[in-house]
Amino acid sequence: MDQLKIRLAEARKYLKIMLAESGERTLVAGSYMFLVIAFFAAMAVPKAALLPLALGVGCYLLERKNEAV
Numbered sequence: 001m002d003q004l005k006i007r008l009a010e011a012r013k014y015l016k017i018m019l020a021e022s023g024e025r026t027l028v029a030g031s032y033m034f035l036v037i038a039f040f041a042a043m044a045v046p047k048a049a050l051l052p053l054a055l056g057v058g059c060y061l062l063e064r065k066n067e068a069v
Contacts, residue, residue, distance in 0.1 A: 015032075019032065025063055025067075027059045027060070027062055027063035027066075028059070028060060028063050030056075030059045031055075031056040031057065031058075031059035031060035031063070032056070033056075034052045034053070034055040034056030034059060035052070035053065035056040037052040037056075038050075038052035038053040038056060
């Protein structure tokens with residue numbers, strides 16, 4: 001139970017970071033959108049969440065890579 005609370009706190013922290021960055025970065029905003037879609041898709045069919053989740057993580061990592069260059 002404690003690990004669940006810790007993971008939820010970490011997830012909230014990362015979502016706050018993504019929301020703060022999404023105002024100025026299009027790919028971060030897109031990744032946030034895909035993660036929200038994945039959340040709702042997971043409620044209906046868990047396997048349906050894999051593609052939006054992968055797209056969301058991919059957009060975020062692509063933005064991070066472009067930022068580093």
